[in-house]
Amino acid sequence: MRALREERGISLSTLARLAGVGKATLSGLENGTRNPTLETLYAVTAQLGVPLTAVLSGPAETPTVRGAAVSATLLEVFTDSDATYELYRMRVAPGPGQLSPAHQAGVTEHVTVFSGVLRAGPVDAPLTAAAGGHLRWTSDVPHSYAAVGDDEVWASLLLRYPRR
Amino acid sequence: MRALREERGISLSTLARLAGVGKATLSGLENGTRNPTLETLYAVTAQLGVPLTAVLSGPAETPTVRGAAVSATLLEVFTDSDATYELYRMRVAPGPGQLSPAHQAGVTEHVTVFSGVLRAGPVDAPLTAAAGGHLRWTSDVPHSYAAVGDDEVWASLLLRYPRR
DNA sequence: CGTCGTCGTTCCGTAAACGGAACAGCCGGT
DNA sequence: ACCGGCTGTTCCGTTTACGGAACGACGACG
Structure with a gap:
């Protein structure tokens, strides 16, 4: 998750603003200290240009x-x-x-x-x-x-x- | 989501108990009136035996x-x-x-x-x-x-x- | 060495997702 | 008709994820 952001070269602050979520939320999300709602997760993944499945460990x-x-x-x-x-x-x-x-x-x-x-x-x-x-x-x-x-x-x- | 449950022939009450979530949660989830956390969603899909991707949808x-x-x-x-x-x-x-x-x-x-x-x-x-x-x-x-x-x-x- | 800007983390009040309980509706048995 | 057991929904107090603000750390510039 953090890797997805870093390989695009954008900061946590910037991504949080673009995705419309709080920095606290994004920080906790990347560190695994939160249990995000779908809405939050989608806001971030959509901004990164990847589907939700890209960040889910799901077998698919x-x-x-x-x-x-x-x-x-x-x-x-x-x-x-x-x-x-x-x-x-x-x-x-x-x-x-x-x-x-x-x-x-x-x-x-x-x-x-x-x-x-x-x-x-x-x-x-x-x-x-x-x-x-x-x-x-x-x-x-x-x-x-x-x-x-x-x-x-x-x-x-x-x-x-x-x-x- | 509801379809997945019904085609297995189990009730909302039963699935809620098996998945360890509240009936209110499951009910609201099936009716789209909640914005579930990943934890909640996983508990339900895991019990249904499908990957998270099987139900990822609208709310996102x-x-x-x-x-x-x-x-x-x-x-x-x-x-x-x-x-x-x-x-x-x-x-x-x-x-x-x-x-x-x-x-x-x-x-x-x-x-x-x-x-x-x-x-x-x-x-x-x-x-x-x-x-x-x-x-x-x-x-x-x-x-x-x-x-x-x-x-x-x-x-x-x-x-x-x-x-x- | 100070000042500024940006980095990511932490604090905290608010909003909402959570589970348990209470609810009305429906069936089947007595 | 009455009941017991089941269905799924709604109410409500508790828990927690949320965003904004404050924070310390780091680097660039004068």
Whole structure:
């Protein structure tokens, strides 16, 4: 935490002012003598430009399963300027589902389901998620997308390309 | 958060006892009327068997306006390992809307609406999007989220932090 | 050697998060 | 209808995290 601040070359006083927290708070936070609220912690991490998870010792495991594909309508809504991320809005119609070939190595797919039930992932071991669920896998193998049941599925699809 | 508990079939009272926190605390936590300390949050998530990152959400990104009902619920679904992107699933309830303070300079917000009509963006010049629409703005100024009409809004929220 | 500016820590009154208890609502059994 | 046990919410006194101010330490400058 302190390291994050120091490698940016800003003082405790400055960071406290920028983040809108007291110096006493930030000092105690860096020394581990306080038990911060989320609000406080976020104010500081946001100012440092890192997500909360960057300062939490949390495991944040990555249950990487492989494969998945879209049998759906993809609407590209955003591509990052340096093209390492692509965000899509996805609709999967009821039916037999669709297959997607393997992407380049290192590509990760993130799917968040908003309505319906989606079965997606590697063709040999697909995952299932209902509304609110989130799936993740590395898409360097063939993968599939299918709506479970009679309802269409709406979801967001985020493609993450490896840093070049 | 509440969903995590309910899908395990345990009551609020039971979880509070197992996690060693007060029922009032857990109740307020699930309803977004508290700003929990890390200690409290960890006690609960550890008992649920999920990492802290599984429930990190709204209060941090859109700090709960004290005394007011929270109208936007954020569920973090994914944080990139190098911490330049955060993907959220967002629900905005009908009502007066919710304000979010300015983020650090250079942060861009991307919102894709899945259902309902969302009015969001800088407080002085908000944008509107219906299902399928996409909004984007730089979030270094205060911005707001509000559902237009009587229907709740479901959307994805992508936060892009500047490359360091 | 004094003075100034900034560093990070500590003190302290205030605001709020905390746990326990009391509460109303709902069900199932008698 | 009555009760006992459960649900989740609200009330309230205690604890504690909060920010502002005061503090000593250090370095730069005259």
